[in-house]
Amino acid sequence: MTNIYFNRWFSTVYHYINMIRDNPDGRSFTFYGTHPDPGHLSLQACDHAEPEPELYGAEYVDYALDFCRRNRIDVFIPRLHMLEIAKEVGRFDEIGTKVMVCRDIELLERLMEKDRFYESLAGTGVVPLPAYEVAETAEQFAAAYEKLRSGGHRVCFKPTNAEGGMGFRIIDNERSEQDKLKALYGWVSATIPFEEAYRTLAAAERFPRLMVMELLPDEEVSIDCLADADGRLIAAIPRRKSSGRIYLLENRPELLEIASRVAERCRISFAYNIQVKYNEGIPKLLEINPRMSGGLYITCLSGVNMPYLAVKAILGEAIERPEPQFGVKASYIELPVLMK
Structure with missing residues (x-):
């Protein structure tokens, strides 16, 4: 046992x-x-x-x-x-x-701080990076916003060490007062006008570092990866978020190549997740999570039991390279669970 x-x-x-x-x-x-x-x-x-x-x-x-x-x-x-x-x-x-x-402490520290990880990948050709600046004062935030906007980008920001969507905001200066009123009766929005964000940040002399970034408006994909104890890639399965709660497991060569290059450079062991988002047909890095992703249970509908294979890998057991089933369309619903 x-x-x-x-x-x-x-x-x-x-x-x-x-x-x-x-x-x-x-x-x-x-x-x-x-x-x-x-x-x-x-x-x-x-x-x-x-x-x-x-x-x-x-x-x-x-x-x-x-x-x-x-x-x-x-x-x-x-x-x-x-x-x-x-x-x-x-x-x-x-x-x-x-x-x-991940036993590579230097790599793990970089993965936990997105700006440091982006710096380590800049110019390597491993994965395209979004345009970004780092800010920890209101003045730096304003300068970063103007630089990105002058480069033709819509702008968003997020804490450098946030997990998932925590702290993510999109700068939107187009909302009218009527739109703001309507928003009070709808879903909570991730958008915020620049002036409002600036005023809030200016209340502190310095604040925890923010990544001020090019907004990537197109489809988002998570690439769930499985590797052995030495970080050699065993399987990579792209999971694209479609409309609502629908996901597609797709065989996309450009994403599988990204997974292969990340594995070759970073050597992350066991189960991990690469998140990318597209802009004008180019998949750009959001982050890499050195753990099983929250949506891995959907990826496993490919027929690859990644959690179990990760356990076999850490126990040093041989793993036959799996053949994932692509073309899977899936969603999820709430189910009741009897509590102990």
């Missing part, structure tokens, strides 16, 4: 646990989970769960290490405090716990 531990994850890890549990080899696993919310959906798929304390830095690493020791964890798949855990991965090695994390 192999013990697997997921710390504070998204609710979609519920699917990944069940994908590993329902593996085609009929292997048995025991799943452990922690989360500050004892009713969190991710814990409902676990065999053993406990509330996770609000700890940071070295204290959190000590907690996770103790949890792994107490429960004889064989494979630890972290999301929360991934960088801090990676820096202390040797301590987990000593107790026999394999941690599914």
Whole structure:
């Protein structure tokens, strides 16, 4: 029996646990989970769960290490405090716990700070980058906005270390007062006028770094990737967001080539995700997440059980290169789950 531990994850890890549990080899696993919310959906798929304390830095690493020791964890798949855990991965090695994390600390630090990662890829030809500037004062923000706008770009911004869509805003100066009134009765919008953003940012002498970027208005694609422990690419599956909740799994040569070049340069191990967005037919990098993506359960409809294969990879087992089924059109709906 192999013990697997997921710390504070998204609710979609519920699917990944069940994908590993329902593996085609009929292997048995025991799943452990922690989360500050004892009713969190991710814990409902676990065999053993406990509330996770609000700890940071070295204290959190000590907690996770103790949890792994107490429960004889064989494979630890972290999301929360991934960088801090990676820096202390040797301590987990000593107790026999394999941690599914990028061990290249310098690379991991760059991946966590988008501006640093963009700098490392500039001029390499690995993947096209959007035009961008970094700002941490209102004056820098204004200068970045004007530079990008003068280059013919619509402009957006996002914190350099944000996850997902957190903090993402599109600068839109065209909204009339009537439009603003209508917006109060509709969905919350990600748009904001420049003057409003500038006034808010000017309230602080300095603020956490923002990426002020070219807006990429066209289709968004996530490329879910699987690699072995040495970062050699095993599979890459592009998942394009279509209308509403519809996704398409597509065999796009330009995206598979991006995945191959990223793997060759970065050597990220196990499961990770490359996000790109198109502008005038060119796929440009948004970010790379060195972990399983939130939408991986849809990608696995290709017939490739990436969570289970990632576990096999970290256990050092041979993996036959899978043949994903492309041309899959999929969506998702809410389903009731009986709570433990």
